[in-house]
Amino acid sequence: MWLGLPARESAGTRRGTKVTSARAIGLPRFGASGFYRGDMTYVIGSACVDVMDKSCVLECPADCIYEGARTLYINPDECVDCGACKLVCRVEAIEYETDLEDDELWHLEDNAAFFQTVLPGRTEPLGSPGGAQKVGRVGVDTPGIAAMPVKDHVDH
Numbered sequence: 001m002w003l004g005l006p007a008r009e010s011a012g013t014r015r016g017t018k019v020t021s022a023r024a025i026g027l028p029r030f031g032a033s034g035f036y037r038g039d040m041t042y043v044i045g046s047a048c049v050d051v052m053d054k055s056c057v058l059e060c061p062a063d064c065i066y067e068g069a070r071t072l073y074i075n076p077d078e079c080v081d082c083g084a085c086k087l088v089c090r091v092e093a094i095e096y097e098t099d100l101e102d103d104e105l106w107h108l109e110d111n112a113a114f115f116q117t118v119l120p121g122r123t124e125p126l127g128s129p130g131g132a133q134k135v136g137r138v139g140v141d142t143p144g145i146a147a148m149p150v151k152d153h154v155d156h
Contacts, residue, residue, distance in 0.1 A: 041081040043111050044072050045104040047093035050151035056085035056094060063131040066114070068141040070148075073114040077128040110144045117142070 044056075049071045057065045057072065064078035065085060074085070074094075086094040095101075097108055115126045119140045129135050 041076060041079045041097060042074050042083065042086055042094050043097055043100060043104075043107050044074055045093050045095060045100065045107045046148070047091045048072055048089075049145060049148055051091050051093070053090050053093075055088045055090055057132070059084045059088045063133055066126070066132045066135065067137045067139075068114065068145065069139050070141050070150075071145050073111050075115050075128060075132075076112055077115070078130070106144060110142050113142050113144075114138075120146075 044065075052067065052070070052072055054067075054072070057067070061082060061084065062078055062080045064075040064080075066073045066075060083096070086096070095104070100108060115128065118125055119138070119142065121140050126135070126138065
């Protein structure tokens with residue numbers, strides 16, 4: 001039990017369920033190093049790579065979902081944590097940070113790195129430019145995504 005809430009899984013798990021109420025309840029953060037600063041909310045995982053359905057982009061009221069070359073990225077500083085993107089994602093690639101499967105945890109830091117590091121072909125980090133529409137397609141990915149094997153094209 002954590003804050004009087006039943007645990008979803010056995011002790012030692014890194015996942016939890018997001019709880020919202022009139023007063024925010026802080027969820028415990030697992031030990032991530034590097035670029036992840038603890039302010040990520042929703043994360044786009046491997047299911048989006050080479051698919052980029054983009055239904056989430058149209059639904060996002062904060063315009064915080066940016067397009068790389070092979071996948072989409074949610075800006076942790078611009079996301080308003082509404083979850084609309086997760087609800088409409090037809091490939092089920094979006095999860096709340098604490099609900100990521102173990103093999104998808106690396107996307108937490110990778111999504112944040114897209115905005116906080118100098119990506120190939122760019123001279124400075126993307127940062128928080130205030131909306132994906134005004135930036136347009138960034139057209140480059142993080143080294144982690146770029147290193148993934150290319151998936152065969154799937155129509156959706």
